[in-house]
Amino acid sequence: MAAVNQVYIAIIGAGGVGKCFLSQLQALAARKPSPKLSLCYISTSRKALYNVDYSPVSLEGVTESLAASTQAPPPLPQVIDYLASAPAKVVLVDNTSSQDVADAYPLALSRGLSIVTPNKKAFSGSYKLWQDIFTASATSGAKVYHESSVGAGLPVISTLKDLVDTGDKVTKIEGVFSGTMSFLFNSFAPTEGQGGKWSEEVKKAKALGYTEPDPRDDLNGLDVARKLTILARLAGLPVESPTSFPVQSLIPKELETCSTGDEFLDKLPAFDQQMEDTKAAAEKAGKVVRFVGSIDVATQQVKVGLEQFDRSHPIASLKGSDNIISFYTERYGSNPLIIQGAGAGGDVTAMGVTGDLIKVLSQIA
Numbered sequence: 001m002a003a004v005n006q007v008y009i010a011i012i013g014a015g016g017v018g019k020c021f022l023s024q025l026q027a028l029a030a031r032k033p034s035p036k037l038s039l040c041y042i043s044t045s046r047k048a049l050y051n052v053d054y055s056p057v058s059l060e061g062v063t064e065s066l067a068a069s070t071q072a073p074p075p076l077p078q079v080i081d082y083l084a085s086a087p088a089k090v091v092l093v094d095n096t097s098s099q100d101v102a103d104a105y106p107l108a109l110s111r112g113l114s115i116v117t118p119n120k121k122a123f124s125g126s127y128k129l130w131q132d133i134f135t136a137s138a139t140s141g142a143k144v145y146h147e148s149s150v151g152a153g154l155p156v157i158s159t160l161k162d163l164v165d166t167g168d169k170v171t172k173i174e175g176v177f178s179g180t181m182s183f184l185f186n187s188f189a190p191t192e193g194q195g196g197k198w199s200e201e202v203k204k205a206k207a208l209g210y211t212e213p214d215p216r217d218d219l220n221g222l223d224v225a226r227k228l229t230i231l232a233r234l235a236g237l238p239v240e241s242p243t244s245f246p247v248q249s250l251i252p253k254e255l256e257t258c259s260t261g262d263e264f265l266d267k268l269p270a271f272d273q274q275m276e277d278t279k280a281a282a283e284k285a286g287k288v289v290r291f292v293g294s295i296d297v298a299t300q301q302v303k304v305g306l307e308q309f310d311r312s313h314p315i316a317s318l319k320g321s322d323n324i325i326s327f328y329t330e331r332y333g334s335n336p337l338i339i340q341g342a343g344a345g346g347d348v349t350a351m352g353v354t355g356d357l358i359k360v361l362s363q364i365a
């Protein structure tokens with residue numbers, strides 16, 4: 001029998017973000033908050049750890065225990081059944097980038113499981129999935145939070161929701177929405193100095209944990225398109241999908257048929273000249289090139305791609321994996337509300353997930 005103020009945590013995904021989340025969860029659980037947190041399920045795509053009687057999986061050394069586990073993850077509907085039958089409230093933390101897991105949110109929410117996640121797939125998939133998720137949440141009362149799906153831990157989603165919920169009218173959102181793209185252009189085409197080779201910077205971004213599991217999902221512009229789809233929907237535009245507006249891809253045509261991300265990375269150095277030419281064209285105009293996105297709410301136009309900026313422009317002088325996101329609204333007038341800081345990386349992304357978990361706990365426990 002579970003304690004009255006107990007909440008079970010179930011985690012799917014234990015990669016770069018998942019491992020950082022686990023260490024933040026360990027610290028949160030040790031702070032002895034009310035409610036008492038117990039891990040009742042954790043899995044990667046091939047391994048799982050759980051007990052049929054819901055006795056807790058120890059957070060101590062959980063990454064190693066999971067790696068050593070011989071249990072395979074059950075099919076998702078079975079996992080949801082198991083969690084929905086738990087003797088206390090459950091928060092499901094999805095730290096994957098899986099579309100299959102995202103597609104299961106309506107079922108999970110309708111069975112009373114709250115969800116926190118940095119996974120963009122659920123909120124930037126079909127508009128129907130978006131509607132099904134929020135309908136299931138409203139009907140069952142289960143919560144769904146996804147702060148880290150845009151700008152990692154930066155308070156982007158919560159800020160936009162607050163603007164809308166308090167009656168402000170958002171007219172335009174623009175900026176740099178990709179930690180990977182920010183890092184790549186800040187290091188490949190810096191405002192001062194030479195910059196590194198494009199393909200080498202791409203490999204560095206992957207090693208630093210900034211890229212999607214397959215870095216082509218960043219370089220083809222889809223990751224930014226997903227983030228803009230989420231923000232546009234929150235601002236009231238019923239954007240159908242991240243492929244329903246213009247998105248510029250930086251994948252060389254010749255590499256579009258690569259079958260894996262690793263094959264793509266191996267072949268990329270042979271195409272460095274294409275990005276060198278793009279950089280040189282901007283330099284000739286006395287500018288630098290950056291990868292940006294924008295949503296014009298009035299004209300319902302969303303676009304993603306390369307633009308040239310003066311070296312003194314705030315977008316040109318970003319550092320590291322920083323995002324910069326400007327909200328133009330009726331209340332803020334011509335001086336936008338600006339959010340800036342690291343937009344990728346395990347710890348900062350996990351912080352957004354843990355922050356969401358704390359918000360959910362304050363509402364369900």
Ligand SMILES: NC(=O)C1=CN([C@@H]2O[C@H](COP(=O)(O)OP(=O)(O)OC[C@H]3O[C@@H](n4cnc5c(N)ncnc54)[C@H](OP(=O)(O)O)[C@@H]3O)[C@@H](O)[C@H]2O)C=CC1
Pocket residue numbers: 012013014015016017018043044045046047073095096097098100101118119120148149151152179209210211212213343344345346349
């Ligand atoms: N990295 C970053 O800076 C940011 C990431 N995000 C988002 O966070 C999420 C996680 O990113 P990241 O940690 O970098 O990715 P990783 O590739 O490092 O980790 C993904 C994890 O999910 C597991 N997984 C994948 N598919 C499934 C599945 N169907 N069932 C169970 N487990 C699965 C993987 O297991 P296995 O290894 O066995 O495949 C792995 O443990 C993504 O949605 C990403 O977009 C958001 C903001 C910033």
Ligand SMILES: N[C@@H](CC=O)C(=O)O
Pocket residue numbers: 148149150151152177178179180181210211212218223343344345
């Ligand atoms: N790959 C993404 C990770 C965060 O969403 C990025 O680089 O921004």
Ligand code: NA
Pocket residue numbers: 147148149150151152153154155156157352
């Ligand atoms: Na965020």
